[in-house]
Amino acid sequence: MILSRRHFLTSMILAGFVLLGAGQSVSEEYQVKALFLFNFAQFVKWPSSDFSSANEPFRIGVLGENPFGTFLSETVKGESVEGHPLVVQHYDSPAAVKDCKILFVSDSEKEAIGQILAALKDRDVLTVGDTPDFLKEGGIIRFVPEGNKIHFRVGLDRANNLKFSISSKVLRLADPGKD
Amino acid sequence: MSMSFRDMPIRRKLMTVILLTSGAVLMLSCAGFCTYEMVALRKGMLKEYTTGAQIIAANSTASLAFRNEADAAEVLAAFKTDPRVVEACLYDQKGKVLARYPAGAPVSIFPTHPSESGYRQDHLEIFYPVLQGSRVLGTVFLQSDLSDLSERYYAYAWLAGAIIACSILLAYLLSRMLQKQISTPVLGLVETAKLISQEGDFSVRAEKSGEDEVGALTDAFNQVLARVEDQEQAIRKLNADLEERIVERTAELALTGRKLEENKNLLDSVLHNIKDGIVAVDEKGRYFVFNPAAEKIMGRTPEGILDNKRMEHFGLFRPDGVTPFPESEGVLSRALRGLETHDLEMFVRNPLHPDGLLIITSGRPLLDEKGKTMGGVGIFRDVTEQKRQENLKIYAKALENSNRELQDFIFVASHDLQEPLRKIQSYGNFLLDETKGSLSEAASVYLARIQTAAKRMSGLIEDLLQLTRVTTKAKPFELVNVSEIVGEVQADLELKLRETGGKIMIGELPELEADPTQMRQLFQNLISNALKYRKADVAPVVMVQGKADEGKGWCRVLVRDNGIGFDPKYSEKIFNIFQRLHANDEYEGTGIGLAICRKVVERHSGTITARGEVGKGAEFEIVLPIKQAK
Numbered sequence: 001m002i003l004s005r006r007h008f009l010t011s012m013i014l015a016g017f018v019l020l021g022a023g024q025s026v027s028e029e030y031q032v033k034a035l036f037l038f039n040f041a042q043f044v045k046w047p048s049s050d051f052s053s054a055n056e057p058f059r060i061g062v063l064g065e066n067p068f069g070t071f072l073s074e075t076v077k078g079e080s081v082e083g084h085p086l087v088v089q090h091y092d093s094p095a096a097v098k099d100c101k102i103l104f105v106s107d108s109e110k111e112a113i114g115q116i117l118a119a120l121k122d123r124d125v126l127t128v129g130d131t132p133d134f135l136k137e138g139g140i141i142r143f144v145p146e147g148n149k150i151h152f153r154v155g156l157d158r159a160n161n162l163k164f165s166i167s168s169k170v171l172r173l174a175d176p177g178k179d
Numbered sequence: 180m181s182m183s184f185r186d187m188p189i190r191r192k193l194m195t196v197i198l199l200t201s202g203a204v205l206m207l208s209c210a211g212f213c214t215y216e217m218v219a220l221r222k223g224m225l226k227e228y229t230t231g232a233q234i235i236a237a238n239s240t241a242s243l244a245f246r247n248e249a250d251a252a253e254v255l256a257a258f259k260t261d262p263r264v265v266e267a268c269l270y271d272q273k274g275k276v277l278a279r280y281p282a283g284a285p286v287s288i289f290p291t292h293p294s295e296s297g298y299r300q301d302h303l304e305i306f307y308p309v310l311q312g313s314r315v316l317g318t319v320f321l322q323s324d325l326s327d328l329s330e331r332y333y334a335y336a337w338l339a340g341a342i343i344a345c346s347i348l349l350a351y352l353l354s355r356m357l358q359k360q361i362s363t364p365v366l367g368l369v370e371t372a373k374l375i376s377q378e379g380d381f382s383v384r385a386e387k388s389g390e391d392e393v394g395a396l397t398d399a400f401n402q403v404l405a406r407v408e409d410q411e412q413a414i415r416k417l418n419a420d421l422e423e424r425i426v427e428r429t430a431e432l433a434l435t436g437r438k439l440e441e442n443k444n445l446l447d448s449v450l451h452n453i454k455d456g457i458v459a460v461d462e463k464g465r466y467f468v469f470n471p472a473a474e475k476i477m478g479r480t481p482e483g484i485l486d487n488k489r490m491e492h493f494g495l496f497r498p499d500g501v502t503p504f505p506e507s508e509g510v511l512s513r514a515l516r517g518l519e520t521h522d523l524e525m526f527v528r529n530p531l532h533p534d535g536l537l538i539i540t541s542g543r544p545l546l547d548e549k550g551k552t553m554g555g556v557g558i559f560r561d562v563t564e565q566k567r568q569e570n571l572k573i574y575a576k577a578l579e580n581s582n583r584e585l586q587d588f589i590f591v592a593s594h595d596l597q598e599p600l601r602k603i604q605s606y607g608n609f610l611l612d613e614t615k616g617s618l619s620e621a622a623s624v625y626l627a628r629i630q631t632a633a634k635r636m637s638g639l640i641e642d643l644l645q646l647t648r649v650t651t652k653a654k655p656f657e658l659v660n661v662s663e664i665v666g667e668v669q670a671d672l673e674l675k676l677r678e679t680g681g682k683i684m685i686g687e688l689p690e691l692e693a694d695p696t697q698m699r700q701l702f703q704n705l706i707s708n709a710l711k712y713r714k715a716d717v718a719p720v721v722m723v724q725g726k727a728d729e730g731k732g733w734c735r736v737l738v739r740d741n742g743i744g745f746d747p748k749y750s751e752k753i754f755n756i757f758q759r760l761h762a763n764d765e766y767e768g769t770g771i772g773l774a775i776c777r778k779v780v781e782r783h784s785g786t787i788t789a790r791g792e793v794g795k796g797a798e799f800e801i802v803l804p805i806k807q808a809k
Contacts (some may be wrong), residue, residue: 039244042311082312169241173250
């Protein structure tokens with residue numbers, strides 16, 4: 001496609017605006033991440049034995065500072081996974097983490113990420129994080145920003161040894177890069 | 180094929196029926212089969228692609244959920260294996276196109292938003308929702324062309340055509356063989372029937388081919404033939420008898436007809452030519468015969484005559500010619516009442532006969548075989564002329580009688596008168612001799628007068644006798660030379676001629692058959708008269724000449740003089756007896772001479788006419804036949 005000069009300029013200005021606003025528009029990036037979290041709930045299958053009852057809530061936990069605001073809660077509101085209503089749970093410390101199936105480890109916790117993941121090592125929790133060495137530390141899925149898009153990488157060594165199974169469809173979408 | 184089905188030979192009819200039936204069944208079943216196949220094919224195709232879309236949908240859930248366009252495009256690239264899939268795309272939840280197939284296809288070719296699956300004009304469109312659990316993540320869209328379907332369509336059409344063609348060919352061959360089973364016996368029957376109708380031979384029988392309906396028909400046909408043959412023989416015999424009788428009867432009729440015709444012609448001829456009027460009426464008085472003679476007598480045809488005025492219209496009167504004839508007494512009226520009439524006299528007056536006709540009529544009723552009156556016939560004859568002739572005959576007879584009496588009287592009178600007259604003359608002479616010179620002068624004169632009167636009377640009587648003798652003392656006719664006669668007369672009158680200085684000029688004269696004495700008398704009288712009635716101062720000249728016209732059988736003799744002549748008004752009268760134009764003392768005469776002349780000429784069947792003028796002489800013309808009737 002041949003762009004006209006004006007279009008080109010407009011595109012550049014728009015791109016500069018997006019880059020400029022990247023630091024400030026956190027919530028937009030996290031809106032995508034919130035949707036991803038919701039999608040993981042859909043595409044990862046937990047054994048029913050992992051739920052104490054049929055209508056036990058499916059908890060998505062957020063550890064540390066909440067970057068989603070109310071967006072995540074609104075996204076999952078009224079949704080359910082195999083009869084289990086989706087709820088968002090905030091945790092201030094790793095010790096408080098309890099009974100959640102997916103746990104997003106906020107950037108605020110990046111100093112203590114090693115200990116947190118080690119603590120959750122034996123728990124069947126799908127851990128998701130932003131930090132670059134999240135997978136090396138024992139996390140399962142890491143968001144990878146690429147341009148203005150968000151990708152994710154899956155720590156396959158870890159994922160294969162879990163009680164729950166991540167859908168191959170999700171694995172197919174995962175960023176093939178290595179950490 | 181211009182021939183209508185109705186007129187086709189049964190063979191063709193059968194084949195047509197079989198071929199049409201099998202063709203129709205085949206067509207219908209092929210059409211049904213093809214339709215079913217096509218519907219099934221379309222359904223199958225829809226299902227097949229729906230399944231394809233379903234697979235893609237299942238594979239693209241994550242791509243949609245994570246909005247991974249590359250992955251979505253990869254999923255869609257699976258359609259590469261099926262060339263019929265022309266284009267495909269994935270819509271996200273909001274209906275926006277996330278991924279496209281083929282990869283570079285412009286967005287504009289895809290429907291702007293998902294809708295229902297189904298067949299469009301020339302392609303198939305499938306929309307399938309991408310579901311994650313019960314959540315709709317987006318929609319798969321694919322479009323397939325229908326080349327497959329149309330290929331199949333053609334294949335089916337070819338197959339159906341081939342099947343139909345083969346089947347019809349087979350049906351044609353089979354029906355060609357099988358129709359003979361039906362048509363051959365029927366055609367056999369037809370042939371037999373044709374043969375019979377052409378040859379008229381009822382002894383022919385149809386051949387039976389089987390025990391089916393045609394066989395039964397053949398049996399029935401043969402039975403009918405047998406019966407017809409019997410009947411035909413009977414009829415032929417009857418016909419022969421009848422013909423014979425017809426011939427006889429025709430001959431009889433012809434004979435009768437000819438006789439009738441002859442009778443009719445005879446009757447017509449009689450009715451047409453007879454002088455008598457013949458009329459006939461039916462019982463209502465209407466004329467059916469009215470012949471030409473009737474028309475001539477009645478002066479009209481019967482048309483337009485009212486029945487009750489039959490008589491009056493013909494102008495019928497009683498014989499007196501004045502009293503109208505009462506209609507009820509008319510011949511036809513009487514005939515219709517059954518009465519006969521014989522020889523009834525009537526008088527007819529009409530425009531054709533203004534003077535009227537006297538008729539005698541007869542009539543009688545016409546009776547049928549039972550004696551009942553069914554009309555009347557009348558016949559009438561014009562007797563006017565007949566009646567006139569009868570009257571004339573009676574009159575002639577009376578005239579003859581009176582003539583004879585008169586002649587007898589004249590003869591007797593003149594004869595008997597002679598005697599006393601002769602005595603008067605004799606004694607007068609004696610007296611004259613005895614008294615010679617002794618008588619007074621007066622007495623002498625008286626005596627002389629007596630003598631003269633007696634002499635005159637004697638001449639009169641002599642002439643009268645001569646007049647009567649023309650008929651009573653007639654001699655038979657003989658050939659007479661008029662020239663000789665006139666010569667003798669001239670000799671007799673020699674003295675008179677010398678006295679008067681007269682002259683007779685005799686010209687050419689004929690010979691004829693006559694009584695010579697009377698001929699002499701005739702010319703003597705005529706020439707004497709010519710000399711007698713001469714002019715006082717002129718010598719008389721008499722010319723006698725005549726000529727015979729052999730061709731007409733007449734001769735004409737003229738006697739002309741140069742005497743005193745006469746007034747032409749007396750040219751008839753002078754031939755009458757005792758008729759005299761002059762006083763006795765002027766010209767002596769008895770007044771009988773010309774009467775005798777006329778009588779002589781009339782006895783010779785001739786005519787005599789006198790022409791003259793006072794002072795210019797007289798001319799007598801005598802015309803006599805050269806030969807007298809025997």
